[in-house]
Amino acid sequence: MAPGIPTALDRPHFIGIGGAGMSGIAKILAQRGAKVAGSDAKESATAEALRALGATVHIGHAAGNLADDATSVVVSSAIREDNPELVRAAELGIPVVHRSDALASVMDGMRSIAVAGTHGKTTTTSMLAVALKELGLDPSYAIGGDLAGPGTNATHGEGDIFVAEADESDRSFHKYDPQVAIVLNVELDHHANYASMDEIYESFETFAGKIVPGGTLVVNADQSGAVELVARLRDLSMLNIVTYGDSAQADVRVHKVTPRGLTSEVTVLMDGKFLTFTVSVPGAHYAHNAVAALAAGVALGLPAHNLASALGKYTGVKRRLQLKGEEAGVQVIDSYAHHPTEMTADLEAMRGAAADSRLLVVFQPHLFSRTQELGKEMGEALALADASVVLDIYPAREDPIEGVTSALIVDAAKEAGAEVTAVSDKTTIPEVVAGMSRPGDLVLTMGAGDVTDLGPEILARLAQK
Structure with a gap:
């Protein structure tokens, strides 16, 4: 067994190894010396990156992909019970481990920061990972997107800090015991798993209750759901709560956000002192993510001034307002936004960054259940653009719902x-x-599905104009 790896994860087989969450854990285990294998539906740059780390990656799902000596089969909530590799695991008696349990295992024994919220998790987690690395702390991290600088969504660092994106969609964030947790926002989403806001609040309460005694909850002071969450928390005696935001009552108060083209200058009031730093992505939404990251790092014991300066080294995450290129005077930018709040934030950010430009959007809705519940709000968000094109719904893991279309x-x-x-x-x-x-003009390809693939194709066609 490789050192520092639980027995069950010494020779793991990942079904859907190319996924953002799955590939991150697989990369970390491979870097720690585990014999990693897995399968995915299609070839990708992620599959190649895993192979470069020594992992075996099969394309397509088949029972024969699963080695008899595998110590576990790792799955996400998206894997169906009739997957042939999962069926084969049952026949061989190989334990099945959920992705969240695997991530909890690789985080065990480290000082961890878990970033939760209905949206903004990937950006905030990425900001922390970049800043901590800039400070020489060499953190481990697992993120839902590839950092623009390192170009990867996960790594095993030599330091004692682990930064993780904590997924609320299937309640898997209940598996973690962080020293510091961030809650960016609490909104109704993931309608296949949550029937009401009460269920959402209960889930986030459970997450907050998993913070280690004496640990810190960093929470948004402006967002109504986050404020309500704090009000609902029953036992605060073993928990430090640090609030951030525009509110005059916030512990870390956002004094001013000044747009500087595709960057922002942020001034916060913290412990009675003003602190100004640069965020290399546009918009107040991303500036507030950086302030959440700042508050979390300080809660972990890092100097605020040094951390603020290091946050300026963050240059973005793929698919989070990522510039894909420019042709014929038209810039094409890619956005992962798929919830109305995210859509509004990104559209407003682009408006602020390029006030004199027309904003054109190619939007691909993600999930039938989300469209059924939030389709009206998505349409209202698109009113912020000068013109939009709406594609068919990207189903991902869901079957169609009668009457639910774009x-x-x-x-x-x-x-x-x-x-x-x-x-x-x-x-x-x-x-x-x-x-x-x-x-x-600015063209924004927007959505969590394969709409991202259209960016290069649009640029190629613009080049012919």
């Missing part, structure tokens, strides 16, 4: 006064965008 979003957008067009054939999008755009 028309819910398109109709709501039109009611809100938006200029919006429904396009079912994704292959026509480059031509559609080329016809809509003119020099000086």
